[in-house]
Amino acid sequence: MPGRNPREAVDEYIAPLQRSLSCFSPGILRPSGYDTDILLQATFSYPTVELMTVGGEILHLSFVQGFSIIQPLFPKFGRYKVRTRSYIYQLENSNHQEILGFHWHPENTPDIQYPHMHIYQGAGDNIRQEIRNIHFRTDRFAFEEFCQLLIKEFRVVPDRDDAEEVLSQNLRKFQNYKTW
Amino acid sequence: MPALLESRQVKSGETSDAFTPEEANNLFDATARRYMGISGDEFLQRWDNGEFRDSESQARAMRVAILIPIVRKTSARKKSA
Numbered sequence: 112m113p114g115r116n117p118r119e120a121v122d123e124y125i126a127p128l129q130r131s132l133s134c135f136s137p138g139i140l141r142p143s144g145y146d147t148d149i150l151l152q153a154t155f156s157y158p159t160v161e162l163m164t165v166g167g168e169i170l171h172l173s174f175v176q177g178f179s180i181i182q183p184l185f186p187k188f189g190r191y192k193v194r195t196r197s198y199i200y201q202l203e204n205s206n207h208q209e210i211l212g213f214h215w216h217p218e219n220t221p222d223i224q225y226p227h228m229h230i231y232q233g234a235g236d237n238i239r240q241e242i243r244n245i246h247f248r249t250d251r252f253a254f255e256e257f258c259q260l261l262i263k264e265f266r267v268v269p270d271r272d273d274a275e276e277v278l279s280q281n282l283r284k285f286q287n288y289k290t291w
Numbered sequence: 292m293p294a295l296l297e298s299r300q301v302k303s304g305e306t307s308d309a310f311t312p313e314e315a316n317n318l319f320d321a322t323a324r325r326y327m328g329i330s331g332d333e334f335l336q337r338w339d340n341g342e343f344r345d346s347e348s349q350a351r352a353m354r355v356a357i358l359i360p361i362v363r364k365t366s367a368r369k370k371s372a
Binding site for chain 1: 307308309310314315318321322325326346347349350351353354356357358360361364365366367368
């Protein structure tokens with residue numbers, strides 16, 4: 112999602128994520144800056160935001176995306192672009208025990224370059240340590256896919272009537288725009 | 292949705308400002324305390340010393356480590372995936 116300047120590029124990048132998030136949370140995503148030569152993050156002002164399930168259970172969502180801003184070759188005429196560099200989407204129970212998480216952080220873990228999923232202690236009392244240690248290989252996982260999983264599988268209450276449509280639209284945009 | 296919650300949502304076309312350095316430090320510290328039970332400063336020191344790389348602690352530590360660039364400027368010129 113290109114922009115005429117770094118700020119516009121970041122705003123264009125965060126806007127669809129924010130819209131997807133609005134399907135079940137009033138949480139606000141913020142960038143860590145607008146510099147073109149450093150790694151940046153988009154996340155909440157707090158480690159997690161609260162979710163509620165149809166059954167009344169409180170869950171917590173954790174979201175971080177690392178990104179960088181790519182300068183155009185000719186800044187006067189070109190557009191600034193944002194490239195995703197890492198992500199973590201996690202679901203936690205009411206006690207902040209992690210249940211599951213979708214991770215991709217190749218620059219922090221040279222030996223684990225691929226997107227993966229973790230199953231944590233919050234998924235059940237008898238989850239073996241070996242299972243909790245495994246990086247289950249996945250495709251690149253869109254935030255919208257995680258949102259759909261929250262609503263369909265964890266029965267998180269949508270905050271808007273058009274949640275399904277919003278997530279499908281944004282997922283299609285993501286799939287058209289992604290480069291891998 | 293309750294009106295109070297709705298009023299906190301970012302409206303269409305509205306953007307949110309970047310973290311100030313103080314907000315970034317507070318977030319990093321809160322995240323380290325939440326996931327690792329230590330302060331942000333201690334996490335940075337121990338991470339720099341090579342701790343938290345074992346398979347048992349890595350998944351939790353990564354939730355904090357991914358935020359390191361928020362408190363410590365990190366070049367984006369490394370290889371990008």
